[in-house]
Amino acid sequence: MTTETSTTDMATTAPVPAGTATAGADVSEPVERSTSGPLALSLGLAAVLALGATVALGLTLPATVEQGAYSRLIAIHPGVAWASYIAVAVTALASALWLWPRTRSARWDRTAGASAEIGVVFTALTLATGSIWGRPTWGVWWVWDARLTLSALMLALYLGYLALRRVPASPDARARRSAVTALLAVAVVPLNHFAVTWWRTLHQGRSLAQLDPGNDVDGAFIAAMLLGLLAMTLVYAWLLVHRVRVARLEDEAEDAMLALAIAERRREAAPA
């Protein structure tokens, strides 16, 4: 699809020296070309600030009676898990937008893929931090807790999704396949949830529900956790902006490479 337009473009611009083409590109999309637009820059700054504040607040939390110093992980683990849920939701939404004919655009396909990749990073971190928290609390690295198991299943589902995206196919076919897979993955989340919760009914309740906001100590924990949620959300958003841009540049580079190859073949054919 895109190949066709860029091929005709290439046919007209091919004889022009490379410098002119560069200038033309700069004029047509000046902001898009630069690595960090104002949105990405301010997001990045906010993310770094929030993350710094989270770490500072999280590490100075008082040790609790039941958990000792380990409760300081409350600033990290819920935030990371939250960001992985957002990533999954964005992937599903973007996939649905691609499948809906009136909003179909390669942008949504890229957003879905980018968000899924970031989601895999956050899900892996959820498992890692959960495991690290679980070792001193429960005495083992892994318990078959319903939420941890659900996260592990999600990780496997989205690793499969990313593997499917890497399978070579026409952009349209790949986007359709990926969008269907992403929606399927989200559709089974409630089923997975019920299956693993009924299977394993031991859990330590939701971390927020246990706490009492009236208590000063608990208030600090809630603040640290909420700050962690905010920081991880900002980090996710910043990563998404950049990862989507990488995906777009990759698509463009692929088109350009193809156009260049076609132009070269033509140039070879012309003198003969």
Added chain:
Amino acid sequence: MWRDALLVAGKDLRIEARSRVATNQVAPFAVLVLVLFAFALDPDRGLLTRAAAGLFWVAVLFSALLAVQRAQTVESGEGTGDALRLSGLDPAGIFLGKAGAVVVQLFALELLLGAGVVVLYGVDPAGYAALGATAVAATLGLAAAGTLYGALATGSRGRETLLPLLLLPAVAPVLIAATRASEAALGIGGLDVAPGDWLALLGVFAVVYVAFGVVAFGPLMEEE
């Protein structure tokens, strides 16, 4: 749609009956898995009997993987996939037909594996009605999910490794629910959750995947 489904299912089953891949390769493989579980676990301490339901469904899962892969391979050679696409059959019918053929094969396999579990693991069969309902719901879900993911992974190199990665985490609820429901029917294992809930979960899973397949199979087939 239903007529097309019957046509496709009949075609696939005829191919299986003539090529005998299912009887000569998939069925022996499934029984072999049961034997391997016995090697892995201690057969003397009743471990096998207690774990029988879970091992049975894991064996079914692996065999389903092979059956689905086989159902896709049938369409990949010598332009048969294109022929199916150009045949003018309703894509939803094609999906139901292919899934239906897998269902029939899996039922046969489950009977075989059930006999294997009784003979090899020393399970006392009981609660036939509950077992039957579990098997029907679980098999419908497995076949629908397998056919759908099989189509999603079609036409890709490395499909043999991609399909398990896509399918196995997706059917995890089927494994959990079918195992618990079968244990309840057989009267093994303490249970906190009513067997009816597990059956409902299996039913919902099957409905979700069949509905998804009926809607999505057409666009997925057109693509290449």
Added chain:
Amino acid sequence: MDPYVAAGYGVTLVTLGSYALRVVRRERELSRVAPEAPARPVGGEERSERA
């Protein structure tokens, strides 16, 4: 500091940092290549990519 707490914060910050670095580096790399690509009209992308 408690080793588990340090590990939890460490693994999170290092993973996110290295992933961010990888993404940004790839973006730099590609945007250095991209200006040599043939110029396309700004609105053209959306139109042509609608399937």
